[in-house]
Amino acid sequence: MNLPPEVDAYLLYLAAEKRLAKLSLAAYRHDLTALLEQAGATALQDLTSHQIRSFAARLHGRGLAPKSLSRILSGWRSFYRFANRRLGWQANPCVDIRPPKARRTLPQVLSPEQCSQLLDRQVDNLLELRDAAMFELFYSSGLRLAELTSLNLPSLDMDAMEATVTGKGAKTRIVPVGEKALLALKAWLTMRSNLAAPTEPALFLNRRGQRLSARSVGLRLERWAIKAGLPVHVPPHMLRHSFASHVLQSSGDLRAVQEMLGHASISTTQIYTHLDFQHLAKVYDQAHPRARKK
Numbered sequence: 001m002n003l004p005p006e007v008d009a010y011l012l013y014l015a016a017e018k019r020l021a022k023l024s025l026a027a028y029r030h031d032l033t034a035l036l037e038q039a040g041a042t043a044l045q046d047l048t049s050h051q052i053r054s055f056a057a058r059l060h061g062r063g064l065a066p067k068s069l070s071r072i073l074s075g076w077r078s079f080y081r082f083a084n085r086r087l088g089w090q091a092n093p094c095v096d097i098r099p100p101k102a103r104r105t106l107p108q109v110l111s112p113e114q115c116s117q118l119l120d121r122q123v124d125n126l127l128e129l130r131d132a133a134m135f136e137l138f139y140s141s142g143l144r145l146a147e148l149t150s151l152n153l154p155s156l157d158m159d160a161m162e163a164t165v166t167g168k169g170a171k172t173r174i175v176p177v178g179e180k181a182l183l184a185l186k187a188w189l190t191m192r193s194n195l196a197a198p199t200e201p202a203l204f205l206n207r208r209g210q211r212l213s214a215r216s217v218g219l220r221l222e223r224w225a226i227k228a229g230l231p232v233h234v235p236p237h238m239l240r241h242s243f244a245s246h247v248l249q250s251s252g253d254l255r256a257v258q259e260m261l262g263h264a265s266i267s268t269t270q271i272y273t274h275l276d277f278q279h280l281a282k283v284y285d286q287a288h289p290r291a292r293k294k
Contacts, residue, residue, distance in 0.1 A: 019170035031075040049093045069099040107241040133188035140181035142243035152201040167262040
């Protein structure tokens with residue numbers, strides 16, 4: 001679909017000024033295309049709140065989950081805010097539209113013992129040496145998948161045991177690197193030159209000496225978990241969730257976990273307090289003499 005100039009201008013703004021990643025830009029483009037399809041012959045500037053509410057209801061009736069609908073409405077609302085500021089449009093028909101409430105699901109995490117089982121494997125070749133460093137850093141620093149794959153050699157400060165990562169909205173933060181991750185990284189860096197293509201700055205490389213893709217990380221982690229004998233599927237983000245849950249259980253410092261994860265709002269981090277409570281409740285049920293079942 002050919003996009004109208006106001007949508008092209010918005011996507012350019014997201015790319016040039018907000019510096020959103022390609023996947024985020026593709027998601028905004030997809031959601032605005034859905035809005036255009038719903039609007040039909042009606043110009044976006046002329047849409048009303050009643051029409052937007054009708055569009056949302058129609059999408060929900062087709063089986064779109066509340067969480068997905070919430071994301072779409074957020075994208076539409078953001079587009080109209082841009083049009084109000086930059087294009088002089090007078091109204092934002094999405095401002096009071098709210099999606100159906102979604103049942104909030106807790107992220108899946110590994111136990112500390114399962115993390116040890118996953119990461120304490122012996123490596124047999126160069127690619128496994130890379131994987132060991134990659135997964136240790138993933139879990140040690142609570143990175144997002146895109147943050148991990150975008151790391152370059154200068155991102156690491158081995159002496160300070162820190163890494164500088166670029167997160168959502170091109171925001172940078174410094175995260176700690178644990179001792180085991182540091183040892184695994186040192187082992188990988190001594191052998192990295194055997195794979196690296198000339199002038200390639202990426203920290204983690206594929207067989208061709210180029211930056212490793214997010215999809216490849218997921219496939220390698222799946223294979224790694226199977227070889228480690230874990231009885232659960234381990235997607236990449238589970239390592240980030242496990243990091244957050246384990247640090248929060250040990251420290252109870254929600255603000256520190258928020259900073260390390262790079263969450264803009266502490267409400268996003270608070271979901272891990274529910275995981276912590278589940279852990280405490282289980283301990284209580286097993287340990288308290290008046291809670292144990294006869």
